[in-house]
Ligand SMILES: Cc1cc2nc3c(=O)[nH]c(=O)nc-3n(C[C@H](O)[C@H](O)[C@H](O)COP(=O)(O)OP(=O)(O)OC[C@H]3O[C@@H](n4cnc5c(N)ncnc54)[C@H](O)[C@@H]3O)c2cc1C
C-alpha cells in the first residue's frame with residue numbers, strides 16, 4: 001500500500017483546521033493508513049507547529065529552510081519533490097495554497113491528481129474512488145483515481161471531521177529541503193481594507209448574490225435590511241461587479257461572519273461562500289431554482305423570485321411594526 | 322507582449338438548472354445555455370488591457386468541439402487578435418493533465434511571454450493552469466487579481482488569498498498565471514462586435530498536428546476518470562415554505578421574529 005502524507009498548512013505557529021481533518025480523510029481511504037505529516041517553514045514557528053501536529057500524527061517530517069519562511073508554492077513544491085517517495089499519496093486542503101501548489105506538484109511527481117474532494121468511497125487495488133462536485137455544487141460525480149504511481153489530492157476544507165484524539169505521540173523527523181530555487185519570489189501580504197460596516201459583528205445579515213441581476217435592484221435589498229434592522233452582505237460576484245465593497249463579501253476569500261440569522265437572497269450556496277458562515281446561524285434561503293445547493297444547507301427555504309418577493313416581504317415587515 | 326489565454330466553453334450555471342440524465346452518464350445538455358467560463362473572460366480582458374498598454378498580441382485557445390468556436394469568436398470580438406481551436410476525437414475523455422498536455426503542444430507552436438488561464442472552470446478542478454506551467458517548466462501563480470509589468474522580464478502579481486488579503490509576488494516571464502474574478506471589469510460584447518469577427522478564419526489543430534500520441538491524451542491516458550453524475554441525498558435539507566406568497570411571507574416573518582431576525 002502506498003504511503004500517505006498530509007501537508008500541514010499553518011500560520012503564525014498554529015496549524016490550520018485542515019491539519020486534523022486530513023487524518024480522517026486519509027482514514028476514509030484506508031482505515032489502517034499511517035499518515036505522515038509534512039510541515040515546511042522556518043524557525044520557532046515551525047518547531048511549534050511540528051510539536052502541535054506530532055500529537056496527532058505518528059510521524060512528522062519537518063523541513064526547515066529560510067526560503068520556506070513564507071509558503072511560496074513554487075518553493076514548497078521543490079522541497080516536496082526532493083523528499084517524497086515515488087508512490088506517495090499526498091493530501092492537502094483545497095484552499096488558496098493547495099490550489100497554487102497541488103496541480104503542478106502532481107505533474108512533477110508524475111502522479112494522479114484529483115482536487116476538491118468531498119468524500120472517498122474507499123480503495124480497490126490501486127484505484128481510489130472519490131466524490132466531488134461540479135457546476136457550482138449542482139451535481140456530484142464519482143471519479144476513479146489511479147494511484148499506482150502515487151497521487152496528489154486536495155480535500156475540501158470542513159467536510160471531514162477533525163481527529164481530535166491527539167493520541168499519536170508522534171516523532172518529529174528533520175528533513176533537508178534540498179535545492180529550492182524558484183522563478184517566483186514572495187514579496188509581502190497586503191491586508192484587506194476594513195469597510196464602513198463590520199459585518200463580522202452583525203447579528204442579522206441580509207446577504208445578496210448574483211440573483212439580484214442588476215445593480216439598481218440592490219435598492220430592494222437595502223430596504224429589506226433596513227426594515228429588519230439588519231446589515232447587508234453579499235456573495236463574491238456582487239463584489240467582482242463592484243456593486244458592493246469587498247468588506248461586505250462573505251466567504252473564504254472574504255469575511256467570516258457569525259450572525260444569529262442569515263438571509264441568503266439569490267445565492268447558490270457554493271462552498272467558498274458557505275465557508276464564511278460560522279456559528280450555526282438560522283439560515284433562510286430564497287432562490288428561484290428549487291435545485292440550488294443552498295436549499296441543502298439552509299434551515300428554511302423559499303422558492304421565489306427575489307425581485308418580486310423581497311419588496312413584498314419588506315412591505316409586510318413594515319406593516320407588522 | 323505576446324499573450325495566450327486558455328478559454329473553455331461551459332454551461333452557464335447561473336442561467337441553468339443542471340440536471341443529470343436518466344442513466345447518470347452525463348448532465349442533460351439539450352437546452353443548456355453555454356458561455357465562456359467566467360474566469361476566462363476576466364483573463365481575456367486582462368490580456369487585452371496589457372496589450373493596450375505595452376503592445377503585442379492576444380491569442381485565445383480552446384480544447385473543445387466545433388461549437389467551442391463561438392467562445393473564441395466572442396473573445397475575439399472583445400479584442401483578442403487570434404483564435405485557435407484544438408479539436409480531435411482523440412482528446413475526448415482527457416483528464417486535467419490531458420488537457421494541459423494538449424495546451425502545452427499549442428503553446429510550443431508559438432512564442433508567448435505570458436500564458437493566462439482562469440482559476441477554475443465548470444468542474445471546479447482548478448488544475449489546468451498549474452499543470453500546464455509544470456509541463457512547460459515555467460513559473461506559475463494562481464488566483465491572480467493584479468498584474469503590474471516591472472520590465473520585459475518580470476511581473477509583479479497579486480494573488481488573492483484567504484480573507485481577501487493579497488499576496489504579492491515577483492515572477493519571471495515567460496510564466497503562467499491563473500486569473501481570479503474581479504481583477505478587472507470585462508468589457509461588454511455586443512452583437513455588432515461578434516458579427517465583425519464572424520468570418521475570421523480560426524485554425525483548427527488535431528492530435529497529429531500537435532504531435533500528440535494516444536498514450537498522452539484522451540481517456541486512455543487519464544489517471545482520473547469520471548464514472549458518473551449523480552445528485553446526492555443530503556439528508557433533509559431546508560424546510561421549504563409552501564403556499565401563496567402571502568402565506569410564505571407570514572410564515573417567514575413569524576420565524577424571523579422567533580429567531581431574533583427582526584429588530
Ligand atoms: C478561490 C476562490 C475563492 C472564492 N471565494 C468566495 C467567497 O469568499 N465568497 C463567495 O461568495 N464566493 C467565492 N467564490 C466564488 C464561488 O465559487 C461562487 O462562484 C460564488 O459564491 C457564487 O455566487 P452566487 O451564489 O451569488 O452566484 P451564482 O452561483 O451564480 O448563483 C446565483 C443564484 O441566484 C439564483 N437566482 C437567479 N435569479 C434569481 C431571482 N430573480 N430570484 C431568486 N434567485 C435567483 C440562481 O438560481 C442561483 O442559485 C470563490 C471562488 C474561488 C475559486
Ligand SMILES: Nc1ncnc2c1ncn2[C@@H]1O[C@H](COP(=O)(O)O)[C@@H](O)[C@H]1O
Pocket residue numbers: 326327328329358360361382383384385417420437438439440441442443444445446447448449450
Ligand atoms: N478545454 C479547455 N480548453 C482551454 N482551456 C481550458 C480547458 N479546460 C480548462 N482550461 C483552462 O484551465 C482553467 C482552469 O480549468 P480547470 O482546471 O478545468 O478548473 C480554465 O479557466 C481555462 O483557462
